[in-house]
Amino acid sequence: MPEAQMQIEGIGLSFGGVRALSGITFNIYPSTIQAIIGPNGAGKTSMLNCISGLYKPQQGQIRFEGQNLIGRAPHEIARLGIARSFQNIELFRHMTVVDNLMLGRHVHMRGGVLTGGLYWGPGQREEIAHREAVEQVIDLLEIQSIRKKTVGSLSYGLQKRVELGRALAMHPRLLLLDEPMAGMNSEEKEDMARFILDISEEQRTTIVLIEHDMGVVMDISDNVAVLEFGQLIAYGTPAEVKANPAVIAAYLGQEHS
Numbered sequence: 708m709p710e711a712q713m714q715i716e717g718i719g720l721s722f723g724g725v726r727a728l729s730g731i732t733f734n735i736y737p738s739t740i741q742a743i744i745g746p747n748g749a750g751k752t753s754m755l756n757c758i759s760g761l762y763k764p765q766q767g768q769i770r771f772e773g774q775n776l777i778g779r780a781p782h783e784i785a786r787l788g789i790a791r792s793f794q795n796i797e798l799f800r801h802m803t804v805v806d807n808l809m810l811g812r813h814v815h816m817r818g819g820v821l822t823g824g825l826y827w828g829p830g831q832r833e834e835i836a837h838r839e840a841v842e843q844v845i846d847l848l849e850i851q852s853i854r855k856k857t858v859g860s861l862s863y864g865l866q867k868r869v870e871l872g873r874a875l876a877m878h879p880r881l882l883l884l885d886e887p888m889a890g891m892n893s894e895e896k897e898d899m900a901r902f903i904l905d906i907s908e909e910q911r912t913t914i915v916l917i918e919h920d921m922g923v924v925m926d927i928s929d930n931v932a933v934l935e936f937g938q939l940i941a942y943g944t945p946a947e948v949k950a951n952p953a954v955i956a957a958y959l960g961q962e963h964s
């Protein structure tokens with residue numbers, strides 16, 4: 708086993724009387740695709756929110772490349788190299804695809820988004836570097852033909868792809884994806900699965916993926932963590948998890964197949 712890139716140890720999170728997570732412990736390994744699955748309300752998004760700094764767990768530790776994440780603000784965590792996409796699309800609908808991707812570069816901008824292009828010298832060189840990073844993402848996600856379109860005019864599937872692009876434009880070392888295929892038709896899902904695999908293989912980015920479509924999860928993940936009622940009930944390869952009696956029991960009667 709390689710050394711873990713992220714160590715999640717004993718995470719506990721409550722909202723008033725609701726225990727969203729308890730005693731969650733698992734490792735995430737570099738350049739792998741790590742799925743988090745589980746029935747509705749199991750705590751998957753809460754786990755992602757603890758990693759990205761939106762929620763502060765009352766118990767436990769999360770370390771990323773040796774650095775403690777608990778207590779850091781979301782923007783600090785982003786600067787450490789962790790990007791995320793959201794369950795609901797959070798893009799600027801009236802702006803173009805390219806401009807939305809440029810906003811994804813903001814964690815790397817010293818002069819700020821608006822001043823970046825206004826002066827010559829270092830600012831201009833920085834602007835060129837950001838444009839190049841964005842062009843790489845456009846190539847990787849095959850969105851050349853829609854680069855100047857406003858996001859609001861695009862199909863849902865393309866908007867999700869642009870959202871992935873915005874997170875990717877940060878050049879993260881770890882990418883958190885919350886249901887990137889929700890609401891997609893099967894062709895769009897296949898495309899998204901291919902892009903996730905491309906990102907993993909070409910950029911060696913670690914990907915943490917919440918996904919309800921079991922077929923996709925089992926196809927593309929290296930490791931799967933299974934949550935139920937805020938507890939980790941299984942962890943392993945897709946084959947191991949699929950054969951685990953606790954997982955089979957958790958999914959009995961669920962619509963997810």
Ligand SMILES: Nc1ncnc2c1ncn2[C@@H]1O[C@H](COP(=O)(O)OP(=O)(O)OP(=O)(O)O)[C@@H](O)[C@H]1O
Pocket residue numbers: 722725726727745746747748749750751752753754
């Ligand atoms: N901000 C919050 N305030 C209060 N309760 C919350 C909050 N966020 C999550 N919860 C509760 O924590 C539990 C876990 O929710 P979470 O959204 O993490 O589950 P999930 O596995 O992502 O579900 P889904 O598959 O439906 O998205 C639920 O009981 C939920 O109501």
